[in-house]
Amino acid sequence: MSLMSLTAAKLGKKIKDREVTAVEAMEDALKQIQEKEPLLKSFVTVDEEGARKRALEVQQKIERGELTGPLAGVPIAIKDNICTEGILTTCASKILYNFKPTYSAEAVKNLEAAGAVIIGKTNMDEFAMGSTTETSAFGVTRNPWNLEHVPGGSSGGSCAAVAAMECPCALGSDTGGSIRQPSSFCGVTGIKPTYGTVSRYGLIAYGSSLDQIGPIARDVTDCALLLEAIASYDRKDSTSIKREDYHFVKALKSDVKGMKIGIPKDYFGEGLDPEVSSAVLEAAHVLKEQGAIVEEFDLCLVDDELLTSKNSSSFGEDKIHPTRYAIPAYYVISSAEASSNLARFDGVKYGYRAGEYEGLHQMYKKSRSEGFGEEVKRRIMLGSFVLSSGYYDAYYLKALRTKALIRKVFDQAFEKYDVIIGPAAPTTAPKLGKSLSDPLKMYLGDIYTISANLAGLPGICLPCGRDSKGLPIGLQLLGDCFQENQILRAAYTYECARGKWNMPGAFLNRKGVIKDEETV
Amino acid sequence: MRKQYETIIGLEVHVELATRTKIFCACSTEFGGAPNVHTCPVCTGMPGSLPVLNKKVVEYAMAVGLATNCRITRHCKFDRKNYFYPDNPQNYQISQLYAPICRNGFVEIETAAGKKKIGIHEIHMEEDAGKLIHDEWEDCSLVDYNRSGVPLIEIVSEPDMRSAEEVIAYLDKLRLIIQYLGASDCKLQEGSMRADVNLSVRETGTEKLGTRTEMKNLNSFKAIARAIEGERTRQIELLEEGKSVIQETRRWDDNKEYSYPMRSKEDAQDYRYFPEPDLVPVDISEEWIEEIRSKQPELRTVKLIRYKKEFDIPDYDAEIITGSKHLADLFEATTAICKKPKKVSNWLMVETMRLMKELDQEPEDLTFSPENLAKLIELTDAGTINHTVAKEVFEQIFKRNVDPEEYVEERGLKTVNDEGALRDAIAKIIASNPKSVADYRNGKEKAIGFLVGQTMKEMKGKADPTMVNEILREILNG
Known part of the structure; x- marks a missing residue:
């Protein structure tokens, strides 16, 4: 049995108890990666040499008693849009093919302070734009449950690596569902924290007002442990919020008695795969059996002056389905911010520069045309368009108002409920090559995740079943801002009641064939 | 008959703030230094870096x-x-459009x-932004990000000015206010204050504004005055020829005294402004405003009134001295030590101005200390040195901030008060200048001046001329 089939908490305990060393754990991770990577491709960079060196240093610190925390010595993979000092950080883009940051992201520093050992950098959709990890410039990552399927995205590499037991845990980032959706597709657990909880310093920005770094692991306990390690108030990030409490592990209690859980009726309409629907509703039922008060409700808006035309007098007539506007608002805001955030990749200071050019303009044009992939260029163009003079009010401003409105809708909902339960994605993982041909349809797949980003809410996704093809189905729990402990408690309770969840670790032996492997 | 035209001018003035660190990171704002030494991931636009607002920038603004009554x-x-x-490492500039401070x-x-x-x-x-350096030799361009992220405020006026004279008066007023606040040194030549001129003309009596142009690269008050005249003439000529003025940005060439278009309209940029998501809005409380207001130093207008009331110096002197914060500070500090405002003012108005002109310096460049000027005044008043020696010593104070007491001592410049030595010298001069002595005795009053001068020369300048005069008259009249 591989050490990598242990959860982070269990592996950390073994290391702490001197049953194994951080070096042995890392050697095992590297062995797993070496075996599985040719089929899986969940990593962009495996920093073997650095990882061994760091593991040794950590082991020495453990032995000297300088590192005593639960994550000391545990190998971890980092999504490739999170800066790691001296280790390639490419955002899975050709334009950053050679970029080695001189600094580590605050979240990475926090992890290292806790003794976690970085193995390498995981694959993703280029600049986190995509839902399948197929837009990576360095090849697609495959779903460990079925290699013909996508792992989801954009944190597909992190989720696949954790599901395939290449490592116990990883960091991802979530701008519109990029942690929760691939967690759902890969049958792992991931948290998108409240905006401002984890510092964005060192996270290469996609949509700055929506981006959050979060943990990906094989159970709720590991996620809570990791979140506790990475969350911090950081003066280097002006949007970082000083929280009253950074203790998440204490929320791990199997007890939801009296907890009010709402099921938004509108989440279960057309477009939701019936197998996903029944698995999620079954999970809600489990929580009810555990003592939660579970009821259906309308996550709808009453009336809206902002989105209806100004001279409209039909107050209260227009009921607006927030999710109907959430997708366009999300793509307008995230693309607008991305068009500006990605302007710095111009071939002047670092990264890819076109080989031949005449003059500055051509250098910009060729470097960017050759350096960025299709999806990124599509969103830069979309974002540039919605910010253009004459269109700003019609698109960007309206999207900002929609964002505020969605927040209001959730504020109202959280007056009544502690947790909102629903699916993380309308389907299970699609087959490779199916999604990119119709980007608009792909965008619609984000419907259950993006509203949490627009409203800044925390969300967790954990496995709640499998469809007839054997692919995992994810359950999403959303909480009010700063109420991570509510969703952690609900998720932990569900996890305990659900029982053991196996991982597809043996897939390697028979390519594409699903065979469960026991986790410990 | 030619039509009469009115010139409409508005200014955009950029001022570099005197903070120690940059606006969004902790890098130094110090001028100079090897390229890219005052940089970090934030001010070089590295991926993943984030800006954090410098509070001092907000306070200066x-x-x-x-x-300015805003x-x-x-x-x-x-x-x-x-x-x-x-030169713009992120390819966007963090600025304010929708809610300026x-x-x-x-x-x-x-x-x-009038007023x-x-x-x-x-x-x-x-x-x-940073600075681009074009290396003609290697045929390449290099970027220095030392200036990238240095805080600026942009002061946008209404189109309320009608002449170069008003523009200069406005700029002078702004400069004084900002210098008095200590928010910037406002040096046009060094670029810590930069003015862009928006100018249009219209026929006198009409209401509608004409098409305006924006002029850049104005490095001195004189250049601004010339550029305004040049652009006014150019626009009027266009209109007189039946052509129209194109809205564009033009670059003033002060040597050729002509402006050239920088960007044509086709290149007109769409800056795609949107709210900066990496910074949170700045909430300014009434208390914070009051705190800044209460710490506001005395500004020029108030200072001028006080000077006229408090110090016995000519109004003209008061205006010149308060015309520079640095000069006014020097004046007050020196006066506080020696309690002789009139003498301090004299040194500043006469010798200081003369040397500044000679060395092409601005009042802000003065480096001497009030202590040393005060000591010099004391030395002169006590008769330790005479006025001629004092001027020489002042020049050394001005240039090297020497301690006048030490300097006078070292060089033996003290006035000789030994009457015996003086009488000996005078006797010598009388003996060797019989003609002048005779002239004086025959009623030629002017001759005494020559004899005083000769005696001073004999004494190597270290005698008190009044005393020399007295003794000479005593001997010659006796």
Whole structure:
């Protein structure tokens, strides 16, 4: 049995108890990666040499008693849009093919302070734009449950690596569902924290007002442990919020008695795969059996002056389905911010520069045309368009108002409920090559995740079943801002009641064939 | 008959703030240094870096806003201005468009025509760009990001000015206010104050504004005056020829005294402004405004009134001295030590001005200490040195800030008060200048001056001329 089939908490305990060393754990991770990577491709960079060196240093610190925390010595993979000092950080883009940051992201520093050992950098959709990890410039990552399927995205590499037991845990980032959706597709657990909880310093920005770094692991306990390690108030990030409490592990209690859980009726309409629907509703039922008060409700808006035309007098007539506007608002805001955030990749200071050019303009044009992939260029163009003079009010401003409105809708909902339960994605993982041909349809797949980003809410996704093809189905729990402990408690309770969840670790032996492997 | 035209001018003035660190990171704002030494991931636009606002920038901007009668925006925000250029490492500039920190102010200017209020539309905070260096030899361009992220405020006036004279008066007023606040040294030549001139002309008596042009690269008050005259003439000529003025940005060439278009209309940029998502809005409380207001130093107008009341110096002197914060500070500090405002003012007005002119210096360049000027005044008043020696010593104070007491001592410049030595010298001069002695005795009063001069020369300048005069008369009249 591989050490990598242990959860982070269990592996950390073994290391702490001197049953194994951080070096042995890392050697095992590297062995797993070496075996599985040719089929899986969940990593962009495996920093073997650095990882061994760091593991040794950590082991020495453990032995000297300088590192005593639960994550000391545990190998971890980092999504490739999170800066790691001296280790390639490419955002899975050709334009950053050679970029080695001189600094580590605050979240990475926090992890290292806790003794976690970085193995390498995981694959993703280029600049986190995509839902399948197929837009990576360095090849697609495959779903460990079925290699013909996508792992989801954009944190597909992190989720696949954790599901395939290449490592116990990883960091991802979530701008519109990029942690929760691939967690759902890969049958792992991931948290998108409240905006401002984890510092964005060192996270290469996609949509700055929506981006959050979060943990990906094989159970709720590991996620809570990791979140506790990475969350911090950081003066280097002006949007970082000083929280009253950074203790998440204490929320791990199997007890939801009296907890009010709402099921938004509108989440279960057309477009939701019936197998996903029944698995999620079954999970809600489990929580009810555990003592939660579970009821259906309308996550709808009453009336809206902002989105209806100004001279409209039909107050209260227009009921607006927030999710109907959430997708366009999300793509307008995230693309607008991305068009500006990605302007710095111009071939002047670092990264890819076109080989031949005449003059500055051509250098910009060729470097960017050759350096960025299709999806990124599509969103830069979309974002540039919605910010253009004459269109700003019609698109960007309206999207900002929609964002505020969605927040209001959730504020109202959280007056009544502690947790909102629903699916993380309308389907299970699609087959490779199916999604990119119709980007608009792909965008619609984000419907259950993006509203949490627009409203800044925390969300967790954990496995709640499998469809007839054997692919995992994810359950999403959303909480009010700063109420991570509510969703952690609900998720932990569900996890305990659900029982053991196996991982597809043996897939390697028979390519594409699903065979469960026991986790410990 | 030629038509009469009126010139309409508005200014955009950029001022570099005197903070120790940059606007969004902790890098030094110090001028000079090897290329890219004052840089970090933030001010070089590295991926994943984030800006953090320097509080002092907000305070300086508020101070300037309060001193120019602006309304302070209580919930002010930053926006991104997007454009590609290598001196701009992120390819966007963090600036303010939708909610600038100050709005709706004015300053009062005075010209030959009298007093006038010039409206201030807004003041906003932003970051400066780096510098491009074109290496002709290697045929490449290099970027220095030392200036990238240096804090600026941009003061946008209303189109309230009608002549170069008003423009200069307005700029002078702004410069003084900002210098008095200590918010910037406002040196046009060094670029810590930069003015862009928006100018249009219209037929006198008409209401509608003409098409305006924006002129850049104005490095001195003189260049600004010439550029205004040049652009006014150019626009009027176009209109007289039946052509129209094109809205464009032009670059003033002060050597050729002509402006050239920088960007044509086809290149007109769409900056795609949007709210900066990496910074949170700045909430400015009433208490914070009051705190800044209470710490506001005495500004020039008030100081001038006080000087006229408090110090017995000519009005003209008071105006010149308060015309520079540095000069006024020097004056007050020296006066505080020696309690002789009139003498201090004299040194500043005569010798200081003369040397500044000679060495082509601005009042801000003065480096001597009030202590040393005060000591010099004491030495002169006590008769330890005479006025001629004092001038020589002052030059050394001006140039090297020498301690006058030590300097006089070392060089043996003290006035000789030994009457015996003096009488010996005088006797010698009388003996060797019989003609002048005779002239004086025959009623030629002027001859005594020559004899005093000769005696001073004999004494190597270290005698008290009054005393020499007295003794000479005593002997010759006796």
